[in-house]
Amino acid sequence: MTPEQSVVASAVHAWKLNLERADKLFSGLSEQQLLTEVAPGKNRLVYLWGHLIAVHDAMLPLLGLGPRRHAELDAAFLTGADKTVDELPSAAELNRLWNDVNGRLLAGFNDFTAADWAQKHSAVSDEEFAANPLRNRLAILLSRTAHVAYHHGQAVLAPR
């Protein structure tokens, strides 16, 4: 394994580890538990889970892995705050969407070389990328890895 391969494989591994921790928490929750706020007056677990699915879904076009698959989640979980949309997907449906999106991402990651990760992501222009080569696909992966850890840290606080 070259240093280049090692560092890239480590980043994908960190993504998987943090995803698995979140999966272990969210995928085991009942409909009732999903309605618990993580702290008084804060987001409910269902919102954090749906939010992570929507954010991960948006990684697909950002990383050149195809169009979004579940943009219908945005109103309830991304553009809107918690408790502003009444009809939310069931636990079973969230579980299905979560696995669908994360499975699609991981399949894409397995084909990426270090050169692929170092390419610009799709939300940055050629000029911006020339000025700042750190606006690459790996930066998206690392940012979303920290993002899932951030919300997982909140989710573990919910009374159970």
Next chain:
Amino acid sequence: MTPEQSVVASAVHAWKLNLERADKLFSGLSEQQLLTEVAPGKNRLVYLWGHLIAVHDAMLPLLGLGPRRHAELDAAFLTGADKTVDELPSAAELNRLWNDVNGRLLAGFNDFTAADWAQKHSAVSDEEFAANPLRNRLAILLSRTAHVAYHHGQAVLAPR
């Protein structure tokens, strides 16, 4: 910038970004605010901050950047739970330790090449590393980046 340099610089950048977010929150808190629990019955802000400092301090020997500088923090913030030690450092002292440890780490990171990051960290044996080359220094950086994001996510929930 080669792909190798780009991916490594992106990982260090992600560390810095997440550290800056935590810094912005913790370094502005008063002694009184530091005693707030992030959620009812959970860790206080002072504990999360001290915990991050202790964990970052332990990264120094793990990454071959020298001995620990503040192992005296462990009893209050790492091996013990919150509220088990009465005498805690002041906000000013925590701020000083936080900047000392993180500054020392960053100075070390600036000298690391991709080959340095791909080396084994100090808590893994040669045999274990041969079997799993992902137990490298970069894995420590990525793990601690997610760790600071995890606790930052909790810290933002504290009532203020």
